Amino acid sequence: METLFKKKRTNRVTVKISAKYMNTLFRECNSVYVKTHCKGICCRNSKGKLNVTIAPREVRYIQSLGGIVKEGTLQPKTDQQWCPFQKQNGLCSTHKNPPIGCAVSPFNINANNTLIIRYRNLCMNCHKTGTIAAYKVFERSLRVMFGKRESNRIYLHLDNGGGDIMASMFKDVWEDLTYNRNIRKNNKQ
Numbered sequence: 001m002e003t004l005f006k007k008k009r010t011n012r013v014t015v016k017i018s019a020k021y022m023n024t025l026f027r028e029c030n031s032v033y034v035k036t037h038c039k040g041i042c043c044r045n046s047k048g049k050l051n052v053t054i055a056p057r058e059v060r061y062i063q064s065l066g067g068i069v070k071e072g073t074l075q076p077k078t079d080q081q082w083c084p085f086q087k088q089n090g091l092c093s094t095h096k097n098p099p100i101g102c103a104v105s106p107f108n109i110n111a112n113n114t115l116i117i118r119y120r121n122l123c124m125n126c127h128k129t130g131t132i133a134a135y136k137v138f139e140r141s142l143r144v145m146f147g148k149r150e151s152n153r154i155y156l157h158l159d160n161g162g163g164d165i166m167a168s169m170f171k172d173v174w175e176d177l178t179y180n181r182n183i184r185k186n187n188k189q
């Protein structure tokens, strides 16, 4: 099977991290909550449809899982509108290695090169009823973007009440997120 991130990655891009967004509150995002409450609703757009962009580097990997990619967008199966990898209970069947946009969720890089939280996730109940800072709930997503050492530095900085901070993101992830943002902009998603 294809995999992402085969090589040791050294190239980095500096981005700004918004402390305001990192301290936004969420509920813990775990399989129990997904199965009993949210059913993975953030995997769908406001019309209940599939909304996943796929960076060029990921296409072969997604295809190896049986996914169909058209113009940078993951396609639903013919008889449904949502993600082909989403199980009935809302969990993701690619949980250990999902598309990069999902792996870094709910974070995203905006046009000002700042790490923020996607608007869609701010509309979810897990945010509205949340009590835990995003950088804690989604620490795993920070690791995907920054690696262990850099994400630990970010985490500690925020844990000590620090404000906005510059950090070095893996260049390939940065390129994927930039590509995804442009695709969404073109599709007006």
Ligand code: SF4
Binding pocket: 027, 028, 029, 030, 033, 034, 038, 039, 040, 041, 042, 043, 106, 121, 124, 126, 127
């Ligand atoms: S981020 Fe929120 S809506 Fe999405 S799976 Fe986690 S708990 Fe559910």
Ligand code: SF4
Binding pocket: 040, 043, 052, 083, 084, 085, 086, 087, 091, 092, 093, 094, 095, 098, 099, 102
């Ligand atoms: S790949 Fe997984 S995480 Fe991404 S939208 Fe589909 S079900 Fe959700």
